Amino acid sequence: MRSATITTTAVPSAPPAAASRAASRRRVPIGTYAYLAPALLLVVGVVHLGIIANVGYSTLDWNGLSANATVVGADNYVQMLADPTFWIAFRNTFVFAAATVVLQAALGFLIAVLVRTRVALRGLLRTVAFIPVVIAPAVVATSFRFLLTPDGTVNAVLSAVLGRPIDQAWLADPSTALATIIAINIWQYTGYSFLIYDAALGQVDASVIEAARIDGASTGQLVRHVLAPMLWGSHLVLIVLGVIGALKTFDLVYLTTAGGPGNTTQVLSSYIYKQVIAQFHAGYGAALSVALVAIAMVFAVLQVRLSTKEAS
Amino acid sequence: MFRHQSVPGRVISQLLVLLTLALLLAPLALIIAISLQGEGATNYVAVLSDTPFARFFANSLIISVTTVLLVLACSISAAYAVATLQPRGSHVAMILILAGMSLPAIALVVPLFYVTQTLGLLNTYWAVIIPLTAVSIPFGALVATNYIRALPVELYEAARIDGASNWAYFTRILIPVSRPILAVIAIFTFLAAWNEYLLPLIFIQSTDMQVLTQVPNYFQSQRLVDTPKVFAASVLISSPIVIAYIVMQRLFRQGMSAGAVK
Numbered sequence: 001m002r003s004a005t006i007t008t009t010a011v012p013s014a015p016p017a018a019a020s021r022a023a024s025r026r027r028v029p030i031g032t033y034a035y036l037a038p039a040l041l042l043v044v045g046v047v048h049l050g051i052i053a054n055v056g057y058s059t060l061d062w063n064g065l066s067a068n069a070t071v072v073g074a075d076n077y078v079q080m081l082a083d084p085t086f087w088i089a090f091r092n093t094f095v096f097a098a099a100t101v102v103l104q105a106a107l108g109f110l111i112a113v114l115v116r117t118r119v120a121l122r123g124l125l126r127t128v129a130f131i132p133v134v135i136a137p138a139v140v141a142t143s144f145r146f147l148l149t150p151d152g153t154v155n156a157v158l159s160a161v162l163g164r165p166i167d168q169a170w171l172a173d174p175s176t177a178l179a180t181i182i183a184i185n186i187w188q189y190t191g192y193s194f195l196i197y198d199a200a201l202g203q204v205d206a207s208v209i210e211a212a213r214i215d216g217a218s219t220g221q222l223v224r225h226v227l228a229p230m231l232w233g234s235h236l237v238l239i240v241l242g243v244i245g246a247l248k249t250f251d252l253v254y255l256t257t258a259g260g261p262g263n264t265t266q267v268l269s270s271y272i273y274k275q276v277i278a279q280f281h282a283g284y285g286a287a288l289s290v291a292l293v294a295i296a297m298v299f300a301v302l303q304v305r306l307s308t309k310e311a312s
Numbered sequence: 313m314f315r316h317q318s319v320p321g322r323v324i325s326q327l328l329v330l331l332t333l334a335l336l337l338a339p340l341a342l343i344i345a346i347s348l349q350g351e352g353a354t355n356y357v358a359v360l361s362d363t364p365f366a367r368f369f370a371n372s373l374i375i376s377v378t379t380v381l382l383v384l385a386c387s388i389s390a391a392y393a394v395a396t397l398q399p400r401g402s403h404v405a406m407i408l409i410l411a412g413m414s415l416p417a418i419a420l421v422v423p424l425f426y427v428t429q430t431l432g433l434l435n436t437y438w439a440v441i442i443p444l445t446a447v448s449i450p451f452g453a454l455v456a457t458n459y460i461r462a463l464p465v466e467l468y469e470a471a472r473i474d475g476a477s478n479w480a481y482f483t484r485i486l487i488p489v490s491r492p493i494l495a496v497i498a499i500f501t502f503l504a505a506w507n508e509y510l511l512p513l514i515f516i517q518s519t520d521m522q523v524l525t526q527v528p529n530y531f532q533s534q535r536l537v538d539t540p541k542v543f544a545a546s547v548l549i550s551s552p553i554v555i556a557y558i559v560m561q562r563l564f565r566q567g568m569s570a571g572a573v574k
Contacts, residue, residue, distance in 0.1 A: 031478060031479070032393060032397045032399040032478065033393070033399055035389040035390065035392050035393035035397065035482070036389070036390050036393040036394070036399070036402060036405050038385065038386045038389065038390070039386035039387065039389070039390035039409055039449050039453055040390070040405050040408065040409060042382075042386060042442070042445055042446045042449055043408065043409050043411075043412040043446055043449050043450060044408060045446070046412075046420065046424075046442065046443055046446035046447070047411070047412035047415055047420070047446055047447065048408065048411070048412070049423070050419075050420040050423040050424065051419075051420070053422070053423035053426075054419070054420070054422060054423060057422050057423065057426075064422060064425055064426060065426070065429060110328070111332060114325055114328055114329050114332070117317055117321075117322065117325045118317065118322065119322065119325045119326045119329045120326065120329075121329055121330070121333060122329060124333065125329055125332060125333055125336075127558065127561065128333060128336050128337060129332075129336060130557065130561075130564070130565070130568075131336070131340070131554055131557065131558075132336065132340075133568065134503060134553050134554060134556075134557045134564065135507075135550045135553065135554065136506070136507035136509065136524075136525050136549065136550065136553075137507065137509065138507070138509035138525040138526075138528070139525065139528065139546045139549055139550055142528040142529075142542065142546065143339070143343050143542075143543065143546050144339070146346075146539050146542065146543070147339065147342060147343075147346075153342050153346065157338075157342075187335070187336070187339065191336075192568065195565055195568060195569050196569060199565075199569050219317055219321055244414045247414075247416050248414075248416040248417075248418075250416075250418055250509070250510050251509040251510065251525075255509075269416055269418040272418050272419070272421060273418060273421070273510075276421050276422055276425070277421070277425075277514060282422045282425075282426075285421070285422050286422045286423075289418070289419040289420070289421070289422060292416060292418070292419045293415065293419045296414060296415055296416055296419065297411075299414060300410075300411070300413045300414040300415070303413060303414055304410050304413060304454065307454060307455075307458070308458075
């Protein structure tokens with residue numbers, strides 16, 4: 001442990017670390033806990049109590065505001081499992097997660113490799129790739145909603161390029177709406193995957209590349225067979241963060257389609273919002289929230305595991 | 313790393329770079345172009361004068377800065393307790409804090425709304441700041457703890473032997489030494505707070521208290537949707553953060569890749 005690694009040569013009279021720590025612990029135990037208290041109180045007070053309260057609320061038929069609530073037991077959960085919109089939202093959340101994780105990782109990796117070739121403008125690409133990441137998703141979503149209307153600028157550009165009129169209602173047509181939302185997310189967050197791969201590639205030992213070159217590997221082979229397998233740590237981080245990001249995604253969906261048309265682009269977060277805020281179904285919304293928390297927990301555990309492993 | 317490409321390989325790489333740049337920049341260029349349609353730069357003047365833009369900007373700043381300061385204070389002190397002081401039970405406390413990691417804020421909307429309403433905190437900064445701080449602390453505490461654990465143990469031992477109290481060590485040595493990780497947490501938290509949309513949407517209804525991410529809606533809530541002004545507002549909202557990123561690229565990259573908790 002830590003005390004075993006302590007050298008006392010600098011101060012020969014120093015008492016063993018564990019003893020001094022134990023002594024100080026005895027002297028000011030309250031003081032020591034005071035350092036923990038603010039973080040602990042805020043997280044437990046908001047997150048833990050919030051989740052526990054949700055579990056309680058999820059057994060109620062309640063509008064979220066009034067003092068009147070009827071206890072309905074597990075009815076909300078029974079209703080949830082039989083609710084087609086819940087399953088649409090569930091499926092969309094994971095389609096969104098899978099598509100954005102895979103495509104953003106592939107494109108981000110490609111850009112990370114590109115900025116390490118001898119091409120012009122690679123410095124600019126490095127800077128530009130990350131600009132969308134820092135812009136508010138609310139701003140990105142609103143802007144794309146206007147750009148993607150049937151008579152919007154995107155269709156105008158496409159019509160000019162393709163030489164035939166395009167009037168696709170990208171976000172209003174159920175067959176393209178979810179894919180369009182996914183595409184917007186990819187535009188915004190590929191720079192993030194790029195950043196992670198760029199940092200990882202920076203740590204790859206140059207001699208590995210040289211050895212592969214001497215063995216006659218082409219750039220394509222080098223990337224596919226040498227580098228991609230070496231970056232499993234980065235792939236994992238991006239998978240976990242990507243799924244967490246998908247579970248949190250609200251602004252993008254709410255401000256482009258609000259879950260529509262129909263409920264075809266509903267995700268778990270937007271469906272909770274609709275039930276709780278728009279329709280005052282707080283009890284049912286709480287049950288949906290419990291489901292979302294259960295899924296998020298799995299990935300939170302994975303995220304903590306990954307970070308602690310890499311830090312040590 | 314890939315300096316020895318063949319000629320066709322280099323041509324393909326160059327074309328891919330140009331294509332990627334075009335795809336990334338085209339929407340940004342379109343947004344700026346549309347923001348100047350109609351009355352040109354007057355659109356920007358209109359956004360600044362027709363909306364309480366300065367007020368929204370101030371609200372965003374107050375909420376973001378307060379959240380950042382609270383997250384920094386809570387994270388570094390919790391990390392100090394967990395990594396250095398290690399009182400009995402601090403390990404369990406850390407697990408409890410980390411359990412809040414990555415929680416989607418929407419999942420807390422029912423209890424938060426009820427409590428906020430009951431305490432009369434609707435339409436106050438605190439209705440946004442408190443939940444935002446709570447969901448941001450786990451990440452901050454985690455990276456701060458990792459950082460402090462990596463510091464040489466002698467730092468604390470020597471200070472204690474020299475007679476420094478825990479508090480003196482915390483304020484005079486640990487916080488200055490931890491500046492790099494505090495900067496990372498600050499950037500990450502500020503970006504999340506500045507760009508936050510959901511919590512203000514739910515808890516802040518009065519126009520006076522709204523934040524910047526709600527400005528584009530301002531031009532749509534009126535009967536006529538004024539597209540160029542929506543885009544001008546988008547440019548005005550995004551400019552500070554984009555400029556900050558371009559000026560402080562290294563810090564942003566560090567902050568955001570720490571989000572991956574590398």
